[in-house]
Amino acid sequence: MAVKTISILGSTGSVGTQTLDLILAEPDRYRVRALVAGRNATLLAEQAKLCRPEIAVIHDPAGLDKLAQALAGTGIAVAAGPDAVNQAAALPADWTMAAIIGMAGLHPTLTAIRRGGAIAFANKEVLVSAGDIMMDAVTDAGACLLPVDSEHNAIFQCWEPKNAGAIERIVLTASGGPFRQTSRDAMVAITPEAALKHPVWSMGTKITIDSATMMNKGLEVIEAARLFRLPSAAVEVLVHPQSVVHGIVCYADGSMLAQLGAPDMHIPIAHALGWPDRLVTNAKRLDLTTLAQLEFTAPDLDRFPALRVARAVLEAGGGAPAIMNAANEVAVAAFLARRIGFLDIVGTVEAVLDRLGVPPAPDLDAIIALDVAARNAADTLILSRAA
Numbered sequence: 328m329a330v331k332t333i334s335i336l337g338s339t340g341s342v343g344t345q346t347l348d349l350i351l352a353e354p355d356r357y358r359v360r361a362l363v364a365g366r367n368a369t370l371l372a373e374q375a376k377l378c379r380p381e382i383a384v385i386h387d388p389a390g391l392d393k394l395a396q397a398l399a400g401t402g403i404a405v406a407a408g409p410d411a412v413n414q415a416a417a418l419p420a421d422w423t424m425a426a427i428i429g430m431a432g433l434h435p436t437l438t439a440i441r442r443g444g445a446i447a448f449a450n451k452e453v454l455v456s457a458g459d460i461m462m463d464a465v466t467d468a469g470a471c472l473l474p475v476d477s478e479h480n481a482i483f484q485c486w487e488p489k490n491a492g493a494i495e496r497i498v499l500t501a502s503g504g505p506f507r508q509t510s511r512d513a514m515v516a517i518t519p520e521a522a523l524k525h526p527v528w529s530m531g532t533k534i535t536i537d538s539a540t541m542m543n544k545g546l547e548v549i550e551a552a553r554l555f556r557l558p559s560a561a562v563e564v565l566v567h568p569q570s571v572v573h574g575i576v577c578y579a580d581g582s583m584l585a586q587l588g589a590p591d592m593h594i595p596i597a598h599a600l601g602w603p604d605r606l607v608t609n610a611k612r613l614d615l616t617t618l619a620q621l622e623f624t625a626p627d628l629d630r631f632p633a634l635r636v637a638r639a640v641l642e643a644g645g646g647a648p649a650i651m652n653a654a655n656e657v658a659v660a661a662f663l664a665r666r667i668g669f670l671d672i673v674g675t676v677e678a679v680l681d682r683l684g685v686p687p688a689p690d691l692d693a694i695i696a697l698d699v700a701a702r703n704a705a706d707t708l709i710l711s712r713a714a
């Protein structure tokens with residue numbers, strides 16, 4: 328059995344730590360090249376001691392001393408700053424987990440794609456903002472793109488490449504989040520604490536808030552359109568509170584192929600890590616006999632307008648997805664910092680989209696400029712709301 332070389336971008340996060348769980352469960356199968364984190368030097372150092380990468384890199388230079396001290400004498404190289412992050416992403420690796428949160432992952436992920444090999448893609452924000460560029464880079468580099476987001480991984484598992492022409496549509500399921508049954512009026516008073524209590528999944532804070540507004544599903548519709556090259560109309564969303572059916576591919580003969588599993592991210596990550604083979608894991612098993620009922624309902628776009636906004640953005644094209652994503656990142660951070668209310672998150676996104684329109688986004692520089700413009704516009708709106 329050949330040893331797989333691995334890099335993890337975003338190793339200290341929810342997806343990153345679960346990726347490392349799988350690697351540490353079978354250490355002889357893998358050699359870790361690079362671990363990359365944002366600010367958490369303590370956890371990064373602990374991880375490095377366990378999996379012995381060639382290099383551990385922290386984006387925030389303020390964490391370098393702590394990291395260097397913790398790893399002194401281990402022979403593990405350390406580095407800090409954005410250039411070091413990109414250099415780590417460029418190191419040859421058979422398999423890279425792209426799990427940095429948000430647009431912060433743009434350059435390292437693109438660097439890893441251009442280097443080639445398999446890219447396990449968790450970072451949906453980058454696919455939303457710069458999806459065509461990412462997908463073209465995958466093709467140009469001959470890289471192998473492995474979707475990790477649970478719904479997209481499910482679609483990937485059910486997608487028959489030789490029958491792609493016979494695929495009518497795909498279905499992404501949504502848990503509905505903690506406010507699935509909350510009235511719009513009651514949403515005004517939602518606190519960060521309440522929004523961070525996801526009913527099913529344990530995830531990082533940003534995606535958990537996105538699930539609460541259902542912007543997560545909006546981002547996922549665009550992510551699916553990019554990954555599977557489908558129009559908006561071919562990507563359906565159904566609310567499925569049990570979160571055991573993750574995605575469905577609907578074929579022209581009436582067949583629907585679905586992927587089921589316990590709501591445990593170790594499962595899609597393991598699929599991507601083992602692909603094209605299957606790993607043995609300790610991930611939770613689903614006991615179908617305990618499932619009294621599986622519900623599937625259409626989402627309520629009046630209570631959760633994020634989904635409508637995301638579809639409009641996908642259909643508008645150009646720089647609109649990059650603007651939506653950037654405004655959402657700023658608004659979620661402002662909500663978590665108690666600077667705006669829950670309904671203001673999507674309100675801010677809509678206002679920024681109205682302000683910036685649908686500018687063209689022909690290349691990466693244009694997308695980055697729009698990302699900055701949308702962040703500035705969102706900041707200004709949030710400041711003016713507070714005044």
Ligand SMILES: NC(=O)C1=CN([C@@H]2O[C@H](COP(=O)(O)OP(=O)(O)OC[C@H]3O[C@@H](n4cnc5c(N)ncnc54)[C@H](OP(=O)(O)O)[C@@H]3O)[C@@H](O)[C@H]2O)C=CC1
Pocket residue numbers: 336337338339340341342343363364365366367368386412426427428429431432449450451452475476477528529530531532533534592
């Ligand atoms: N969590 C989940 O179950 C799922 C997540 N996803 C997607 O996966 C991605 C990661 O999500 P999640 O793991 O929840 O997020 P977390 O917030 O838990 O983790 C984010 C990771 O990114 C790192 N990071 C942040 N900024 C930088 C930077 N500038 N340079 C390098 N590293 C950085 C963080 O480091 P540090 O903590 O050290 O600052 C951390 O390791 C997101 O795009 C999300 O949408 C998709 C499906 C499911």
Ligand SMILES: CC(=O)[C@@H](O)[C@H](O)COP(=O)(O)O
Pocket residue numbers: 476477478500501502503504528534537538539541543544592
């Ligand atoms: C685990 C995963 O893939 C998340 O994106 C999940 O889908 C979030 O739950 P929601 O369905 O509530 O958005």
Ligand SMILES: [Mn+2]
Pocket residue numbers: 476477478547
């Ligand atoms: Mn998902």
